[in-house]
Amino acid sequence: MKIPRLAALILTGVIAFVTATLLACLLYIQINRDEFIQYFLDNVNERLTTPVKVGHIDISYWDSFPNISIVLQKVEAGTPESPLVSIGRLSFSFHLWNFLDKNYHIRQLNVDKAEINLLIDENGIRNFDVFKKKVVDEESPQLTIGKVRISNSKIRYEDIRAELLSYWEFSQAHFDIQSINSPQLFSGHWKGTNLKTVYQGFPYLEGRLLEIELLGVRIDKGHLAEIKAWELKEASHNLTGTLTSSSPDDLLLEWAGNTKSLADLLSNIPAGWPADWASYDLEGEATFTGSYTKQNGKPTLVTDFSGQHVRFLYPSRPLAFSDFSLDGRLTTNLQSEGTSLQLQNLSGTMNSFPLKGNATITNMATMHTRAELEGNMTLAQFEKIVPEWGIKSESGTLSYLLGFEGRLDEKATGDWLIDGETTIQDATFSWQSYPLLFREWSGILLFNDRDVAFTETTGKLGNSDLRINGLLRNFHFFYEGKNNLLLVEGKVSANRLDLNELLANKNTTNGEDGAYSLTVSPRLRVKLTAEAETVVFDRFTGKNVNAEVLIQNRQVYVKKLDFSTMGGDIKLTGNLSDQPGDTLLTYFSGEVKNLYIDSVFYVFHDFGQSWMQSKHIKGQLFADFDVDMGVRNNLSFLPDLFRARINARGVNGELINFEPMQELSRLVREDKLGHLTFGEITNQFLIENRRILIPSMDIKSNVSNITLSGTHTFDQQIDYRLKVPLFNRQRRRDNDESFGAIEEDERGNIYAHVKIAGTTDDYRVSYDARSAAKSLIENIKEEGKVLLEEIRKDPAKKPGTLQLKKDEFFEFEADTTKKGN
Numbered sequence: 091m092k093i094p095r096l097a098a099l100i101l102t103g104v105i106a107f108v109t110a111t112l113l114a115c116l117l118y119i120q121i122n123r124d125e126f127i128q129y130f131l132d133n134v135n136e137r138l139t140t141p142v143k144v145g146h147i148d149i150s151y152w153d154s155f156p157n158i159s160i161v162l163q164k165v166e167a168g169t170p171e172s173p174l175v176s177i178g179r180l181s182f183s184f185h186l187w188n189f190l191d192k193n194y195h196i197r198q199l200n201v202d203k204a205e206i207n208l209l210i211d212e213n214g215i216r217n218f219d220v221f222k223k224k225v226v227d228e229e230s231p232q233l234t235i236g237k238v239r240i241s242n243s244k245i246r247y248e249d250i251r252a253e254l255l256s257y258w259e260f261s262q263a264h265f266d267i268q269s270i271n272s273p274q275l276f277s278g279h280w281k282g283t284n285l286k287t288v289y290q291g292f293p294y295l296e297g298r299l300l301e302i303e304l305l306g307v308r309i310d311k312g313h314l315a316e317i318k319a320w321e322l323k324e325a326s327h328n329l330t331g332t333l334t335s336s337s338p339d340d341l342l343l344e345w346a347g348n349t350k351s352l353a354d355l356l357s358n359i360p361a362g363w364p365a366d367w368a369s370y371d372l373e374g375e376a377t378f379t380g381s382y383t384k385q386n387g388k389p390t391l392v393t394d395f396s397g398q399h400v401r402f403l404y405p406s407r408p409l410a411f412s413d414f415s416l417d418g419r420l421t422t423n424l425q426s427e428g429t430s431l432q433l434q435n436l437s438g439t440m441n442s443f444p445l446k447g448n449a450t451i452t453n454m455a456t457m458h459t460r461a462e463l464e465g466n467m468t469l470a471q472f473e474k475i476v477p478e479w480g481i482k483s484e485s486g487t488l489s490y491l492l493g494f495e496g497r498l499d500e501k502a503t504g505d506w507l508i509d510g511e512t513t514i515q516d517a518t519f520s521w522q523s524y525p526l527l528f529r530e531w532s533g534i535l536l537f538n539d540r541d542v543a544f545t546e547t548t549g550k551l552g553n554s555d556l557r558i559n560g561l562l563r564n565f566h567f568f569y570e571g572k573n574n575l576l577l578v579e580g581k582v583s584a585n586r587l588d589l590n591e592l593l594a595n596k597n598t599t600n601g602e603d604g605a606y607s608l609t610v611s612p613r614l615r616v617k618l619t620a621e622a623e624t625v626v627f628d629r630f631t632g633k634n635v636n637a638e639v640l641i642q643n644r645q646v647y648v649k650k651l652d653f654s655t656m657g658g659d660i661k662l663t664g665n666l667s668d669q670p671g672d673t674l675l676t677y678f679s680g681e682v683k684n685l686y687i688d689s690v691f692y693v694f695h696d697f698g699q700s701w702m703q704s705k706h707i708k709g710q711l712f713a714d715f716d717v718d719m720g721v722r723n724n725l726s727f728l729p730d731l732f733r734a735r736i737n738a739r740g741v742n743g744e745l746i747n748f749e750p751m752q753e754l755s756r757l758v759r760e761d762k763l764g765h766l767t768f769g770e771i772t773n774q775f776l777i778e779n780r781r782i783l784i785p786s787m788d789i790k791s792n793v794s795n796i797t798l799s800g801t802h803t804f805d806q807q808i809d810y811r812l813k814v815p816l817f818n819r820q821r822r823r824d825n826d827e828s829f830g831a832i833e834e835d836e837r838g839n840i841y842a843h844v845k846i847a848g849t850t851d852d853y854r855v856s857y858d859a860r861s862a863a864k865s866l867i868e869n870i871k872e873e874g875k876v877l878l879e880e881i882r883k884d885p886a887k888k889p890g891t892l893q894l895k896k897d898e899f900f901e902f903e904a905d906t907t908k909k910g911n
Contacts, residue, residue, distance in 0.1 A: 140174060142167045150181065157183040157197055168207075172217045178203030196235040204243035212250045238265040240280070252338070257286040273310035279303045290389070290424055300324055313338055326351040343382040350375050352397060374400030374414070393420045400438070406498070408474050411445070414438030422454075429454040436463075441474075443467040457498035462510075464491045469517050479522075486517025492537060508537040514547070526552040526591055533558070540564045544580065552591035557583040560618070578616040587635075589627035593725070609723050610668035616641035629693045631655060644668040648678065656693060658684035658710065664717075672723040675731065681714040687740065699806050701850030702748065709743035709768070729804045734777040743768035745791075750810075750846050750855060767792040780804040800846075810846040811858055815839055 145164030161181045168174030183198040209217045240263040248255045263280030281301045287294045306318025317333035331345030352374045378395035400414040416436045422429035430452050437446040447463035469486035473479075489512065496506030517531040533547025542565050544558040560580010593608055618639045625632040632653040640647040646666040653660055664678025690711065691697070691704035713736055720731030745751060745766040773787040786799040800810035816832070834840050845858040 140167050140169075159183045159200075168217060172209060173205075173207055174217055175207070176205040177201055180204075198237040198239060199235055201238070201240045202242055204240065204245075206243065206245045208245070208247040210249040210251065214251060235267050235270050238263075238267065240264070244285075253288075253290045255286065255288045256284070259283045259285055273308050273315065275309075276307050277305045278307065292424060295324075298324055322347075339384065339387040341382065341384040344380070346377075346379040348375075348377045352376055352400060369405040370402045372400070372402040374398065374402075376400075389424050391420070391422045391424065394418070395420075409441060411438060411440050412442075426454040440465065440467070441471055443471060451498070458496070459498050460493070460495045462493045466490070469514075469519055473519075481522075482520045484518040484520075484527075486519065486531070487515045488517075489513040489515070507539045508542075509539060511536045517549070525594065553586065553588040554592060555585050556587075575613050575615055576611075578614070578618060581619045581621075583620070584622040585624065587622045587625040589625065593627075607723055608674065608725060610641060610644045610646055610666070612644050614641055625653070629695070651680075655685075656689035657686035658682060660685070668723075673720055673728070674723060675718075675720050677716075677718050679714075679716040681712075683712055685711040685713075687711050687743070699850050701806065701808070701853075706746055706748045707744065708746065709740050711738060711740050713738040729780050732777060732780070732804075734775070736775040736777070738771075738773060738775060740768070740771040743771060750853070784810075806850040808846060808848060808850060808853060812844045812846070813841050814844060815841055 143164075143166045144162045146162070148161050148163075150159040150161045159181045161179065162177070163179055165175065165177040165180045166173070179200075179202040181200040182196045183200070184196065207217070211217075240260050242261065243263075244257070244259050246255075246257045258280075260280050260282035263278065263282065265276050265278040268275035268277075279302070282299070284295045284298050284300055286296055301323040303319075303321040303323075304317055305320070306316065307314070308316040313335065314333070315335055320331055320333065322329045327347055327349030329345045329347030331343065333341070333343045335341040352372045374397050376395045376397040378393055380391070380393035383390045383392075394417075396417045398415050400416060401410070401412040402414075403410055414436060415438065417434045419432045420429070421431075430450065431454070433449045436448060439445060443466060445463060445465035447461060447465075449459060449461035449463075452458045452460070466487060466489040469481070469483040469488060472488055473481045473483045490510065492508055492510035492512065494506060494508055512535045513533075514535065515532050518527065518529045519531075520527055529550040531547065531549030533549075534545040535547070536543040536545060541561060541563045543561045547558045549556060558580065560578065560582070563577035563579075564575060616639065618637075618641075620635070620637045620639065622635040623633065625635050632655045635653040636650065637648065637652075638650040640649060644667065646668075648662060648664050648666075651660075651662040651664075660680060660682045662678050662680035664676060664680075666674055666676040669675055687707050687709045688704040691702075691707060696703045715734060715736040717734040718731070719733070720728040722728065745768070747764050748766075751766065769790040771787060771789055773785060776783040776785075780803055782802040784798065784800050784802070786797055789796045789798055794815045797813035798810065800808070802808050802810075832840060832842055843858040844855060846853055846855050848854055
C-alpha cells in the first residue's frame, strides 16, 4: 500500500511541476507580450518586400493549445494597384519552447475569411514574391512554416503570359509544407468551388464543387515543377494523375478516372468546339485516361475513354443515339482545326434502330468524318437523315453495311464518298418533284465512292414494273447543282412499261392532249440494254421489246430496237439529238414484217385525217425504210422536218366502204364496191416537203386492175391519178365529157384515166385527159413499132379508130384540168 501512495505522490508532484512551469512560462509570455510580438513582427518584416497592415495583434493560448498563437486581425498586404491579400483573421502557431527560444518555426498558419490575389503579369513579374532572397542577419532566427490551414476564403490566381486564370472559393483547405525556401515542397488538400478557371480562352469545370488532393508538389523559382500525385473528386467523376514540368514552356500532365456523366467529362476538355457542343446533350458513364503535354509552348491534349449507356443527339438532324457502348480517343491542340475524335466499337440504337460501327472526325472545324456503320432503319428514318435528297417515304426498310467519308456539314453533302452495301425491302416513296410514285422496291445497292451498282433491284414506277441490274456512276448527280456527269451502264427489264406515265409532263395543264416531255440532259451518259414483255404508249402496244441504247452529248443512239406490234415485227436502229430550242431531231431505219395495216392506222390515229381510216383498210405490210424527222420536247410532230423513203409490200389488202371508190360505181357492179380485195402490192414511197409521193403502181383487186399514182400532203391536199378498166352498163349517157381520157391497150382492153383532187374533206373525181395523153404518147411509141410490122405482113389491114360505145361511160365531171397541170 505504501508503494502506490508513493507513485501517486510522485505523479502529483510531476503534474504540479509541469503545471507550475507552464503557468510560469505563460506568465512570462504575458508579462513580455509586447516584446515577443514586436520581435516576431521584426523578424517577419525582415523577410518581406511588401508592406503589411495589421488592424490588431494578440497572443492566444487556446487556438492551438498547447501551442502558442500570434493572432492578427484585418491583415492587408500589397499595393492598391496590385492587392495581394486581405485577411479577416490570421494566426501563427508556435511550439511553446520554440516561442520562448525565439526560434519561429510556424507549426501552423491559419487563414480565415481571406481574399488572396496571386498575379504574374505580362512581364513575368509575380506579386507574391514577397520574401527577400537573403535575410538581413544570417544569425537571426529562421522563419519556417509547417502547415497552412485556410477556411472560408477565396483565392484568385492569374498568369497573363500563360493565359491562365483560376478563381476558387474554399470551405476548407490545408497544406503540409516541407520547405518554404526554393524549391518549395508541400502537399495539399482542399474542398471548394471552382468559381472560374480559364486556360487559353477555354473554361474548365466552372461552378463545380471539387475536392483536390496534392502530394509531392515542388515549386522551383516560382515555377510548378512537379506533382507526384493528384486526385480530383467531383459528384459525378473521379480523377487521379501526376504532373512534371522542366520549364514554363514544357509540361506533362497525366490522369486516369471514371465518370457517371460524360457531360462532366467534357468539362475536362476545352469547350467551344464545335460551337454547338452542348446541343449534343451527351450523357453516359465512362472510364478514361488522358494526358496534357506542352512542348515549346505548344499544347496537346489526349483523352482515351470507354463509355457505357451513352446517349447523345445530332443537332443538325432529328437523330437520337441511345444506350451506346463505345471506345474513343480525343486529340486536340486546344483549337478546333487541330482536334480529332475517334469512336470505336460503337454499339447502340439510333432513333430506336440498332446501329454499330466505328467513326472518326479528323477535323472539328470542317467536321470531316469517316465512319463504318452497320444497322437497319425505316425509309422514313432515312428521309430524316438526308432531307435534301427530296425523298418522301410511305413505307419500307433499309439494312446497311456502309462506310462514309465526308463533312458533317449541310452544305457539303455532295462531298460524301460511300462504300459498302444496302438492302432495300418493300420501299414505297416519292422523289423530289417527280410525279410518279416508286412502289414496292426491293434489291441490293453496292456503293463504291461515288458509284452505286443495282443488283436484282425490282419495283414499280406508276403502272410500270422494273428490274434493274447495272452500275450508276457519280450518283451525286441527283442532288448536286454542279456540272457533274451521271454515267449509267446496265440492263433494265420490265413486264410492263407504260410510257404514257413515264413521259408525261405533269407541269402542263391536266388533261392537255399530248402533254409529254422528253429531254436529254448534257450531264447524262448511258449504255443500256433493255427488254420488256409489254410497252404501251398512247394506242401503241409493243411485245417482247429488246433494245440497246447509248446516250451521250445530248444524243441518243439506238443500236438495236426489236419488238412485235400490230400483228407483226419491227426492227429499228437510229439516233435522236436533243437540240437547242426544245427540238428533237431523229434518224432511224429498219424494217417491218406482217404489220396489220388497219392496226397501223388505228395506232397512229388515222394519221390525223378522216378521209381514209382504219375501218376502211385491211391487209399486211412488209417494208424497209429510212426516216428523218423532228419533234418538239413535248413530242409534238414537226412536219417540215419529216423525210422518209419507204419500200413497201402489201398483201391480202382490203378496201371497205371507201367513199372515193363509190364514185367508180359506173364501172363495176355496185354490190362489189363496198368491199374490194387486193393481191400483192409493191411500191416505193417518198415523203419530203410535207408531201407523200406515190409512184405509179398496179393494184390487182377482185373487181378490176387499177393503176394508181399521186401525192398526198400533210395538210390533206390530195392529187391521185388512176387508170381503171371500163365495163358495160345498161344506161346511156352523152360521152362527150370522157373525150381524151380513154385509151385501149394492145389487147383491146379499154381504160379510163381518172383523177381525185382537192382535200380529203372536199375532193372531186373527174376524167384525166392529160394523163391519158401522156399514156397515149407512150403507147403510140410502143405500138407504132408493132403496127408497122403488122402492115408489112398484111398491107390490106388498116389501123382502127378507138371509139367509146354509148353504153360504156363514167358519170364523172368533165376534165377541168388546165393545160400544163
